Amino acid sequence: MMRHLRVPKQKTQSILDCVNSFEWSSKGYRVLGDGEFKLIPLGDNPPENLPEPLNQYEEKEAEQSERIPQKWIGYLPQFIDEEIISLHEGGWPNAQEPLGDILLFKIEKHLEQYTQQVALAKITHHKKVRAVFRDHGVKGDFRIRELEPLAARLDNQILTSEQINLLPESVREPLLRTETLVREYNLNIKVDPRKAFFSHRLQSQRVHTVESAIKLREMLGRPLDIADPYCGVGPAFSHLLQIDDLVGNILACDINPDAMPLLVDNLKRNGVDVSLDDINTNQLQTSGNYIGVRDALTLTKDTDLAGKYDVLLVNLPHETVTHLPHLIGLLKTGSPTLVRGWLVSPENEISNLSKELQKILPHPLEGSPIVKVERRTQYNATEWLCRFEAWLELPN
Numbered sequence: 001m002m003r004h005l006r007v008p009k010q011k012t013q014s015i016l017d018c019v020n021s022f023e024w025s026s027k028g029y030r031v032l033g034d035g036e037f038k039l040i041p042l043g044d045n046p047p048e049n050l051p052e053p054l055n056q057y058e059e060k061e062a063e064q065s066e067r068i069p070q071k072w073i074g075y076l077p078q079f080i081d082e083e084i085i086s087l088h089e090g091g092w093p094n095a096q097e098p099l100g101d102i103l104l105f106k107i108e109k110h111l112e113q114y115t116q117q118v119a120l121a122k123i124t125h126h127k128k129v130r131a132v133f134r135d136h137g138v139k140g141d142f143r144i145r146e147l148e149p150l151a152a153r154l155d156n157q158i159l160t161s162e163q164i165n166l167l168p169e170s171v172r173e174p175l176l177r178t179e180t181l182v183r184e185y186n187l188n189i190k191v192d193p194r195k196a197f198f199s200h201r202l203q204s205q206r207v208h209t210v211e212s213a214i215k216l217r218e219m220l221g222r223p224l225d226i227a228d229p230y231c232g233v234g235p236a237f238s239h240l241l242q243i244d245d246l247v248g249n250i251l252a253c254d255i256n257p258d259a260m261p262l263l264v265d266n267l268k269r270n271g272v273d274v275s276l277d278d279i280n281t282n283q284l285q286t287s288g289n290y291i292g293v294r295d296a297l298t299l300t301k302d303t304d305l306a307g308k309y310d311v312l313l314v315n316l317p318h319e320t321v322t323h324l325p326h327l328i329g330l331l332k333t334g335s336p337t338l339v340r341g342w343l344v345s346p347e348n349e350i351s352n353l354s355k356e357l358q359k360i361l362p363h364p365l366e367g368s369p370i371v372k373v374e375r376r377t378q379y380n381a382t383e384w385l386c387r388f389e390a391w392l393e394l395p396n
């Protein structure tokens with residue numbers, strides 16, 4: 001039995017907030033109904049005499065059912081013995097990547113045998129998730145993910161991978177679809193991590209790209225022609241296109257053909273007039289946009305594209321530095337331009353990389369800071385995902 005406060009229904013939220021504001025409050029218990037009143041749980045350890053204004057309300061003892069876990073791991077005991085859970089304490093995979101209505105997680109080798117149970121605990125906790133996958137990491141040049149389906153929710157029932165396999169194909173296929181809509185700030189991005197690269201972790205980078213682009217537009221006084229030669233499904237443009245008159249012509253390409261339907265969807269969603277047929281022609285469109293499958297290293301050979309862009313985004317983190325010299329020719333000459341790039345580097349090489357970039361990117365814009373590689377997020381045990389921003393003015 002637990003002590004509860006009996007409050008009129010319309011006071012429920014304010015009294016609940018008040019209870020929660022005290023450090024003795026404990027989360028995870030349910031507010032119960034009691035006729036015209038609500039019973040607000042006082043938790044495991046309330047003071048004997050309640051403070052103002054809580055002491056104005058009648059108290060009532062009531063039964064609380066099981067506490068609702070606050071984290072996925074709270075559900076793990078439903079699937080694995082407590083002893084095993086505590087044996088591996090600290091090793092269970094707390095990190096996960098929600099992408100729209102699917103959820104991806106990685107698990108260390110030594111806990112692999114519990115992957116199914118972990119997936120079930122995660123889907124039980126994440127009530128809006130349709131399917132949970134083990135993420136075996138990004139593979140190949142296209143950086144696409146190998147995903148193993150482990151649990152799914154069908155008509156409010158949670159299914160194991162074995163149960164999923166027994167479903168007819170017509171039910172299983174849509175249930176395990178990895179194409180999904182991801183919400184970033186106030187916009188939606190269509191992704192499919194099995195077909196094309198996408199990382200939610202870069203969303204704040206996209207916001208900074210917009211901020212820097214706005215600065216450049218102020219200098220130039222007109223919309224910007226923007227090149228994103230490794231654009232994937234086009235998340236950078238999704239953000240840039242939110243701002244009226246920020247984007248002029250775009251160059252959006254990727255070497256992965258499977259990224260194209262997603263890219264076209266995301267561009268159309270933000271008002272760019274393009275169809276899959278247009279991009280198959282592999283030509284500059286009458287609109288002035290260039291969208292298609294392309295090896296970025298060959299772009300400057302195209303006289304329609306060379307020297308045409310105010311902004312260049314370079315997001316091929318393992319090869320950014322080697323590709324960059326082949327891309328500078330895309331930038332306009334004789335006016336301020338901006339290059340933003342991302343790269344992966346061990347900590348002790350970051351300062352050398354800054355020097356290297358200063359050589360690759362000469363002609364800084366007068367009054368702008370020199371190019372510097374800055375750490376952003378830890379990439380793995382030894383390396384960082386870094387970012388640089390270069391303001392240039394290339395001579396005519």
Ligand SMILES: C[S@@+](CC[C@H](N)C(=O)[O-])C[C@H]1O[C@@H](n2cnc3c(N)ncnc32)[C@H](O)[C@@H]1O
Binds near residue numbers: 230233
């Ligand atoms: C790290 S992802 C970045 C994708 C996107 N910019 C984003 O932020 O979501 C790198 C992308 O570069 C593409 N890629 C790899 N080599 C390429 C090349 N030589 N030319 C064009 N794209 C390439 C991959 O297919 C992948 O989509």
